[in-house]
Amino acid sequence: MKHLIRIGLRPWKQAFWSQWIASLGMGVLLFGGGYSYWIFTSIPPLMKNLGEQELVMAYLNPDVNDQSALQLIAKMRSQFGSSLEMGYVSASDFLKKMKANNSSLIQELSYFGEEMDELIPRYIYMNGVFTPSMKNFIQSLVEVESVDSTGDRYQSTIQTFLILERFSVAAVLILFLTIASILFHLMKTNANLLKDSISMVRLMGGSYFQSRIPGLVTGGLIGLFSGLTAGILWIYAGGAFYRLVRELSPAFQMLPGPPVEVSLILVGVAFFLGAFSSIILRESSNA
Amino acid sequence: MLTLRQVNKVYHGEKVLDQISFDVKRGNFLYLLGGSGAGKSTLLRMLATEELPSDGSLTVFGYDLKKVPPTTLKAMRQAIGYIPQKVRLIPDLTVFDNIALSLTLAGRRTLSLDAKSKIAELLGQLGLMSKSETLAGNLSGGESQRVAVARALVRSPELIIADEPTGAQDFNEVWAIMDLLVKASQRGAAVIVATHDREIIKRVQNSCLVLKEGRLQTQGYRERGAY
Ligand SMILES: Nc1ncnc2c1ncn2[C@@H]1O[C@H](COP(=O)(O)OP(=O)(O)OP(=O)(O)O)[C@@H](O)[C@H]1O
Ligand SMILES: [Mg+2]
Numbered sequence: 001m002k003h004l005i006r007i008g009l010r011p012w013k014q015a016f017w018s019q020w021i022a023s024l025g026m027g028v029l030l031f032g033g034g035y036s037y038w039i040f041t042s043i044p045p046l047m048k049n050l051g052e053q054e055l056v057m058a059y060l061n062p063d064v065n066d067q068s069a070l071q072l073i074a075k076m077r078s079q080f081g082s083s084l085e086m087g088y089v090s091a092s093d094f095l096k097k098m099k100a101n102n103s104s105l106i107q108e109l110s111y112f113g114e115e116m117d118e119l120i121p122r123y124i125y126m127n128g129v130f131t132p133s134m135k136n137f138i139q140s141l142v143e144v145e146s147v148d149s150t151g152d153r154y155q156s157t158i159q160t161f162l163i164l165e166r167f168s169v170a171a172v173l174i175l176f177l178t179i180a181s182i183l184f185h186l187m188k189t190n191a192n193l194l195k196d197s198i199s200m201v202r203l204m205g206g207s208y209f210q211s212r213i214p215g216l217v218t219g220g221l222i223g224l225f226s227g228l229t230a231g232i233l234w235i236y237a238g239g240a241f242y243r244l245v246r247e248l249s250p251a252f253q254m255l256p257g258p259p260v261e262v263s264l265i266l267v268g269v270a271f272f273l274g275a276f277s278s279i280i281l282r283e284s285s286n287a
Numbered sequence: 288m289l290t291l292r293q294v295n296k297v298y299h300g301e302k303v304l305d306q307i308s309f310d311v312k313r314g315n316f317l318y319l320l321g322g323s324g325a326g327k328s329t330l331l332r333m334l335a336t337e338e339l340p341s342d343g344s345l346t347v348f349g350y351d352l353k354k355v356p357p358t359t360l361k362a363m364r365q366a367i368g369y370i371p372q373k374v375r376l377i378p379d380l381t382v383f384d385n386i387a388l389s390l391t392l393a394g395r396r397t398l399s400l401d402a403k404s405k406i407a408e409l410l411g412q413l414g415l416m417s418k419s420e421t422l423a424g425n426l427s428g429g430e431s432q433r434v435a436v437a438r439a440l441v442r443s444p445e446l447i448i449a450d451e452p453t454g455a456q457d458f459n460e461v462w463a464i465m466d467l468l469v470k471a472s473q474r475g476a477a478v479i480v481a482t483h484d485r486e487i488i489k490r491v492q493n494s495c496l497v498l499k500e501g502r503l504q505t506q507g508y509r510e511r512g513a514y
Contacts, residue, residue, distance in 0.1 A: 003388045006379050013379070196375040203337055204392040204438075205365030208357070 004210055007197050008217025011190040022186045023222050026179050027229020027270070033175035034230065034266050035238055036168035038258055046254050047161050049129070056126045056138065056149040064122075064143045066090050072143055073124055079137065084128035091120040183222070183273060187280045190218050194281055215278030223274020227267035234263040288313055288446060288477045289334060294343035296329055296501075303329050305501040307343070311479065313445075316472040318488055319481040321498035327481040328372050328450050330498065334479065335369040335448045336360065347446070365393040368439030368471075372450040372481075374431050376438070378424030382415060385423050386438050393442040409437040413463055429455040436464050440471060447471055447478045453487065465491050 289311035
């Protein structure tokens, strides 16, 4: 048994750098593929949620003062729960918002003084997923003059996500094919190193399993190294990349983090691929 | 033990062996002669179960090679001692381990005192005692060939197939190897030796098969080199 294992170690002794660099490369690709796949599976629920998101603005009657507007928010909070993001934009808030891009208009508006509240829209904004009955409730409030809602304000983000989703499917396929071809070529090279020894193992009456051991050792080690590379990248690079993505846009805030257990799955998948590829080794020793 | 009937071997449309028929029985010692490219190695590869005939029937230990189930094939191979022309030692293992592996694969226990002393005895007879712990990859051509002889003989095979086992040897080693092969046949093993060496045939007289361009020329006793 230990003799057969030692046969399988030969490629690692004879062509150490080929094994190492190929394993490292496959690990990086596997990480890339896994990460793309993870994004690919995380996006659909995220898009569904984004698509349902609405921004509702309830414009208040002129006779509602700031005080009662805040009470109104409290009332709606207790009605709808905490799922909605809410806030009140008073006349002065509105002006502050406008100031940056439209200072001359502000100048004119400020002449109105006390009457400003009647001229400048004051509204409560609510952000989240609304049912029809929720909207009806808002409309029925006496303090509310009119309701305005925008449902498609994430449209461009959704488009981006759709492209990203297609891209990640393509990326997974391309990366998988690349991994397969690297592994195939590496194992073909290794098969040339080992085929004489394996054919003798078979000709001397070794069992099917015994003749597979050298290949399993060679391929298993390649799988293990690429799996560990992918797993470590998943934990460190994957986490860092995730934090980066989340900072890009508030829409990405809902993207769930990459689960740590996946790094173990990557090790397992890589090990299986490596061990499976060892079939090339035995078959190339024709006996 | 071996029966060949109209065996042909074709490589890429080229007939390398043509209508070969002969029998080998227990205890037979047979030379296989023929010029370079005559097809000796090709024939021996088939006898060692490494390749199948393209045509005709080849029976080893009573089993038709084309129909033998894997487990039987494994058992047959365990009873064969094959010394290929290109010896294919395992370079990462020591000389001792190469020989021990042959025993393991034949289903024998290698760590027994018996096995160890048998390996040591063979190494001594073949002048390899000092090389026991050398990696096979570091041996000379002649040394490798003698290790291959030990590897084949250590399992006390019933059928010995030796493809030019003395090709790279000095005078003394040639006779050490021939001595071991003759003893094996006296013990009851069937032995087939491909060789170029007329001196061997003269001194160790036995039946000869002569191959020429893939055909069997003569069969029977020959005192002198036959080609
Ligand atoms: N795998 C193969 N594919 C194609 N042709 C082959 C193959 N093996 C052998 N041959 C051809 O078969 C012929 C016989 O080869 P073989 O090795 O059996 O000769 P040989 O008698 O052993 O010669 P030598 O004494 O030089 O070892 C040669 O012409 C060789 O080119
Ligand atoms: Mg030959």
